[in-house]
Amino acid sequence: MLRLDKVILHIVILYVIFLIGDWIQQTLNLFIPGSVVGMIILLILLLSNIIKLSWIEEGTKLFVNHLTLFFIPATVGVINYLEIFTGKGLLVIGIILVSTALVIGISAKVSQWIIRKKELQHE
Amino acid sequence: MSNLLIGITAIVGTLAVYLFTWKLHKKIVSPLTLPIFLGSIIIIMILAVFDIPYDTYMVGGEWINQLLGPAVVALAYPLYMQRNLLKQLIVPILCGTITGSTIGVASGILLAGWSGVDDYIIYSLVPKSVTTPVSMIIADSLGGVMSLAAVFVVIAGIGGVIMSPLVFKLFKVDHVIGRGVGMGSGSHAMGTAHSMEHSQLEGSISSVAMVLSAIVVSFIAPILVSLLM
Numbered sequence: 001m002l003r004l005d006k007v008i009l010h011i012v013i014l015y016v017i018f019l020i021g022d023w024i025q026q027t028l029n030l031f032i033p034g035s036v037v038g039m040i041i042l043l044i045l046l047l048s049n050i051i052k053l054s055w056i057e058e059g060t061k062l063f064v065n066h067l068t069l070f071f072i073p074a075t076v077g078v079i080n081y082l083e084i085f086t087g088k089g090l091l092v093i094g095i096i097l098v099s100t101a102l103v104i105g106i107s108a109k110v111s112q113w114i115i116r117k118k119e120l121q122h123e
Numbered sequence: 124m125s126n127l128l129i130g131i132t133a134i135v136g137t138l139a140v141y142l143f144t145w146k147l148h149k150k151i152v153s154p155l156t157l158p159i160f161l162g163s164i165i166i167i168m169i170l171a172v173f174d175i176p177y178d179t180y181m182v183g184g185e186w187i188n189q190l191l192g193p194a195v196v197a198l199a200y201p202l203y204m205q206r207n208l209l210k211q212l213i214v215p216i217l218c219g220t221i222t223g224s225t226i227g228v229a230s231g232i233l234l235a236g237w238s239g240v241d242d243y244i245i246y247s248l249v250p251k252s253v254t255t256p257v258s259m260i261i262a263d264s265l266g267g268v269m270s271l272a273a274v275f276v277v278i279a280g281i282g283g284v285i286m287s288p289l290v291f292k293l294f295k296v297d298h299v300i301g302r303g304v305g306m307g308s309g310s311h312a313m314g315t316a317h318s319m320e321h322s323q324l325e326g327s328i329s330s331v332a333m334v335l336s337a338i339v340v341s342f343i344a345p346i347l348v349s350l351l352m
Contacts (some may be wrong), residue, residue, distance in 0.1 A: 014193035021196065031345040033260040035195035036338060042199035047206065056200075063190075063197035067312070068158045069141045070194045071255045073133075073184030075163040075277075077270030079170060079177050084244070084271065091238045093278055096251055099230040100279040100309050101286050103252050105294035107223025107332070108305025112298040114215040 003058070010059020013051075017042050126182055133183025140165050154281045154313065159255065159273070195256045195337075202334045205327050212300060216328065219304040220336045221343075227252045227309065228344055232351045245352070247271035249344050251279040254311040257337040261344050276311065283310030284317045303328025308336045 021038025024030070030037065045051040063070075078084075084092065144158040144165070155161065170180055181188070202209065209216075228249055235245040246267030250258040255276045262272035287306060296302060299322060306314030307329035315333050319326030 011190075011193060014196045018192040018196045022192070031264075032338075032341040033195075033257070033264055035192040035260055036257060036341045038192070038196040039199045039334075040338065042196050043202055046199060046203045053203070060197045060200045063194050064200055066141075066145070067194055067197075067254075067256065068145075068162070069138070070187055070190045071259060071273055072137055072141060072159065072162050072166065073181060073187045074191070074259055074269045075159060075255075075273040076166045076170070076180065076184065077177055077268070078163070078274045079167050079270075081268065081271055084274075088238065088240055092235065092240055092244060092248065092275075095231065095234040095238060096248060096275055096278050097282045097286065099227050099234060100252060100283045101290050102230050103223040103227035104283055104287060104305040104309035104314075105290045105296070106226050107219040107308040107336075108291065108296040108301040109219075109294045110222045111215040111219030111304040112296055112301030114218055115212075115298060115300045118215070 007059045007062055010056045011063070013056050014042075014060065014063065017045075129179060130183035130186065133180050134186055136169070137166065137184065137187060154284065157277075157313070160277060160281075163273075191256045191259065195260065198254070198257075198334050198337065201330050205331050208327055209331055212328065212331075215300060216304050216332055217335060217339075219301070220308045220332050221339050223305070223308040224252065224336050224339045225343055225347070228340060228347045229351060232347060236352065242352070243267055244271065246348070248275045249348060250340050251275040252283075252309050252311065253337045253340045254333055257341060261341050265344065265348055277313075280310045280313030284313055287314070287317070299325050300328055304332045307332030311336075 018035055018038040021041055022034030025032065025034035025037050046053060083089065140162050141158055144156065144162040148156040148158060170177065231248050231251060232245060235248055243266065246265040247262045249265060249267070250261035250272060253261065253276070255273050258272050258276045259269040263269050291302060291305070296305060303318050303325040306318045311333050315326055315329040318329035
């Protein structure tokens with residue numbers, strides 16, 4: 001059973017790191033979002049053992065496993081933009097599919113090319 | 124009804140719909156039962172049937188929305204758990220992800236620009252290959268619309284999973300690392316779930332590529348937008 005007090009403490013820690021990331025983003029006027037800065041900070045703190053995994057594990061796991069919940073309310077906002085799926089909007093869907101196929105194909109191809117070159121060197 | 128009561132109803136209702144679709148998706152595994160897809164549709168239908176404005180719903184929804192930031196921070200966890208894989212394969216994964224993401228963002232901006240859609244739609248589709256919480260935040264900071272960004276992410280996710288066998292054939296990709304990087308970079312969490320069905324290794328690589336591409340796109344999106352628009 002998850003301990004609620006532990007989970008809440010973990011979420012508070014995540015929130016504080018998010019606020020620090022946001023503060024850094026605003027102070028340095030960075031163009032990447034504060035939450036992404038926070039993610040990088042947490043990764044560095046974990047890798048350098050400054051934050052122990054056990055300090056944040058349960059709450060973080062819960063967050064990652066139920067990530068979807070947090071973006072349902074904003075997604076529902078599409079209710080105000082339903083006209084996007086008519087006329088020119090359908091073109092947008094086509095563009096997204098073409099562009100996505102390019103991302104998948106090219107990123108896969110590039111990493112496969114590098115790994116095959118490495119494998120050849122090891123042989 | 125007081126704002127507090129409306130807020131609590133919206134929060135409890137969203138939680139209930141989410142838990143219902145989450146359980147359903149465990150029983151019936153399909154893109155159509157994904158909580159982001161089915162859950163959002165159920166809430167949209169409830170709002171439409173009872174004629175509730177979105178702004179009223181967001182009195183409570185905003186509270187859940189506020190947790191997007193810490194949710195993005197939490198993504199450091201899967202990356203940390205895969206740190207050994209990350210150390211071993213950082214070069215091929217990062218090179219693939221950077222190239223793919225750059226082409227994804229650039230092709231989105233250029234194709235949408237040529238098609239003549241409004242700028243806010245272009246800003247919303249720029250981060251489409253990135254996991255939803257990060258995508259929404261990137262779209263928002265560019266001047267796009269969060270909810271459109273979320274919908275475009277779902278289209279890229281489901282579309283990418285469906286197109287992937289054909290794409291891999293076309294690009295002659297058969298290596299497990301290539302496939303994992305492709306699915307994570309192009310179709311985020313949905314691609315990762317799809318990769319997991321093939322193998323644990325492909326899924327883990329995909330999850331690493333997903334988080335790295337979120338970081339990469341948040342760096343390159345503002346640059347490419349100012350260069351290409």
